Amino acid sequence: MVQKLTPAARAQALATLPGWTAVDGRDAIAKTYTFADFNAAFGFMARVALAAERMDHHPEWFNVYNRVAVTLATHDADGVSERDVRLARFMEEIAG
Numbered sequence: 140m141v142q143k144l145t146p147a148a149r150a151q152a153l154a155t156l157p158g159w160t161a162v163d164g165r166d167a168i169a170k171t172y173t174f175a176d177f178n179a180a181f182g183f184m185a186r187v188a189l190a191a192e193r194m195d196h197h198p199e200w201f202n203v204y205n206r207v208a209v210t211l212a213t214h215d216a217d218g219v220s221e222r223d224v225r226l227a228r229f230m231e232e233i234a235g
Contacts, residue, residue: 143218152224159227162210166218168227171208172234180205183234190229196222 143166144152153159159170174180180202191197199210211227213220 141213141216141220143216143220149219156227167210167212168219169210174205177204180207186233
């Protein structure tokens, strides 16, 4: 079973993820990405989808034109786990 991060571990992880924040009222992290246009936003989502499938960990997200709002939480752990941190780091790498 996947383990939920401690509050200290989650805070430490967030400190290394620019723009990611804790979600109020929920053990989750979130960020909104803004791209040049819809094509770039959708391309980002497609790349994340492929990686998420390989990780067996899938984001909650919402897309409107050039924006992608992402929320990450591990449902099996009932909160933020190392899976979320890994996926957030991948998103940071490719969003460049």
